[in-house]
Amino acid sequence: MMNFKTWLKSITFYEILVGMRATMKHLLHYKPITLQYPHEKRTLPDSYRGMLALLRYDDGTEKCVGCDLCEAACPSRVIRVVSSEVPGEPTKRFAKEYYMDMTRCLFCGLCVQACPVDALGMTREFEWSVYDKRQLHLNKQQLLAIGDRSYPVREKRLELQHPNVAFFNVAYKTLPQKAS
Amino acid sequence: MTEIGLRAVISLAQIAAVMGVVMLTVMILTLAERKVLGWMQDRMGPMEVGPYGILQPIADGLKLFFKEDIVPAGANKFLFSLAPILALVPALIGFAVIPFGPNDTIEVFGLQIKPFIVSDINIGILYILAFTSIGAYGIILGGWASNSKYSLLGGLRSAAQIISYELNVGLAIVGVILLSGSLSLVKITEAQSGWFWNWFVIALPFPQIFAFVVYVISSVAETNRLPFDLPEAESELVAGFFTEYSGMRFAFFFIAEYANMILVSCIAAILFLGGWNAPAPFLQFNGSLANLAWLSGIFWFTVKVYFFLFLFFWIRATLPRLRYDQLMRFGWKVMLPIALANILITSIAAYLFPR
Numbered sequence A: 001m002m003n004f005k006t007w008l009k010s011i012t013f014y015e016i017l018v019g020m021r022a023t024m025k026h027l028l029h030y031k032p033i034t035l036q037y038p039h040e041k042r043t044l045p046d047s048y049r050g051m052l053a054l055l056r057y058d059d060g061t062e063k064c065v066g067c068d069l070c071e072a073a074c075p076s077r078v079i080r081v082v083s084s085e086v087p088g089e090p091t092k093r094f095a096k097e098y099y100m101d102m103t104r105c106l107f108c109g110l111c112v113q114a115c116p117v118d119a120l121g122m123t124r125e126f127e128w129s130v131y132d133k134r135q136l137h138l139n140k141q142q143l144l145a146i147g148d149r150s151y152p153v154r155e156k157r158l159e160l161q162h163p164n165v166a167f168f169n170v171a172y173k174t175l176p177q178k179a180s
Numbered sequence B: 001m002t003e004i005g006l007r008a009v010i011s012l013a014q015i016a017a018v019m020g021v022v023m024l025t026v027m028i029l030t031l032a033e034r035k036v037l038g039w040m041q042d043r044m045g046p047m048e049v050g051p052y053g054i055l056q057p058i059a060d061g062l063k064l065f066f067k068e069d070i071v072p073a074g075a076n077k078f079l080f081s082l083a084p085i086l087a088l089v090p091a092l093i094g095f096a097v098i099p100f101g102p103n104d105t106i107e108v109f110g111l112q113i114k115p116f117i118v119s120d121i122n123i124g125i126l127y128i129l130a131f132t133s134i135g136a137y138g139i140i141l142g143g144w145a146s147n148s149k150y151s152l153l154g155g156l157r158s159a160a161q162i163i164s165y166e167l168n169v170g171l172a173i174v175g176v177i178l179l180s181g182s183l184s185l186v187k188i189t190e191a192q193s194g195w196f197w198n199w200f201v202i203a204l205p206f207p208q209i210f211a212f213v214v215y216v217i218s219s220v221a222e223t224n225r226l227p228f229d230l231p232e233a234e235s236e237l238v239a240g241f242f243t244e245y246s247g248m249r250f251a252f253f254f255i256a257e258y259a260n261m262i263l264v265s266c267i268a269a270i271l272f273l274g275g276w277n278a279p280a281p282f283l284q285f286n287g288s289l290a291n292l293a294w295l296s297g298i299f300w301f302t303v304k305v306y307f308f309l310f311l312f313f314w315i316r317a318t319l320p321r322l323r324y325d326q327l328m329r330f331g332w333k334v335m336l337p338i339a340l341a342n343i344l345i346t347s348i349a350a351y352l353f354p355r
Helices: A002-011 A014-028 A069-073 A110-114 A140-150 A170-174 B002-040 B056-066 B077-097 B124-145 B149-180 B185-190 B209-222 B247-272 B287-318 B324-352
Strands: A052-054 A079-086 A089-101 A120-122 B106-108 B111-113
Touching (some): A002 A014, A014 B002, A014 B287, A069 A110, A089 A140, A110 A120, B002 B077, B002 B111, B002 B287, B077 B124, B077 B247, B124 B149, B124 B185, B124 B247, B149 B324, B185 B247, B209 B324
Antiparallel strands (some): A052 A120, A079 A089, B106 B111
């Protein structure tokens, strides 16, 4: 009996007809999941790891202190920092030059995590296709400009900040802690 | 002399009209295939060129026309150039015997011509079988002349596949020929006039439903369409026999494939679904409108052909590709016995119940 059933199914192409019914169902209840990309874009999450940027404080001074930790953390040697003293203030340092070779970046975000002063941020920009590879070799001014246009509000959201940085914020104590 | 000249002019005009319709259908098909496949897979298909992407075929044609024409190093130049033509010409030449509408004759300048068929020869179906077999040469030679392993493998597969399935096509048709008693496509269609139960697919004394299934499956295989697209299997052979082709030569192969699709759909519609005949006599123009009967004839023929073309897309959206041994086993061990048994039973039925 069972054999007869399978035989009947195979000569009537039953399985194929089931498949064809499924495709027809999709045709009749046509609901595309595609977005017409250049015309319509999806909203990206806040934690999206896009183009890297250098950030400033609210008063417009650079956050970066030229500590080289990002350079040390970077697995693909994207970052090159030339650190130097702030003229006239021997105790303070800053990044005199700061280069990122974005052709090699793999957007892991380790540099952002490594930064002790939150001077680096990952923006939600991703449309960085260029005709010339050299245009992806960014200097400090360009990275600051990306940060300026992507972070109109300078501070990261408090719960996303590193605890060492967020600790000094007055709101930090009222923030619900993550169960760990 | 003037009569021959006039006939030549009229024939050329008919050929031009048929070619125009076929090319237009190819253009529609390239778009329709991508759209239907997209809809079935929850995508949109081409959307950029023109409203809802309806101008995409024109953009594709322009792109192919202006592309660089590359002949790979080590290729046999003569055969490499000949192969696309050898693939395209047999695909288009088959339309010469396809009746697109009723078998009316009209008088033009004192000459009797049939407007809806280029040439009503009495061995129409044989002629089409003969010429579609030549199309395989284009594919095999194109695969061989490219001097590429992918092309050669595609060509070889195509040779084996077309030989295996050509046989089934031929045998599936025999049942219809036995019932209609003619090889002419016009006579075969006329034998199915009246109600839809006169169509050979369900006509008594012996319905050709098995032959119909065999024919449809074999014709999918013969045109190298999914799930039988082993000659051009994208995931294994890059693009099979036209891996090395670009520009207009590629376009020739492409048009040939779609023209072949239209051709086998036309034959399926004529042989099994009654060609230009309406499903019921009252569904075509009758009585006072009998002069317009050709309009409904063409309409029903188009509907049937497009049904088959849609079936091609539908199957493509549903099924994955067969393995090579599955393809051969299916062709020789399943389809061939069914086709042979169909001939046997049909000939007995045709002998016992002569029409």
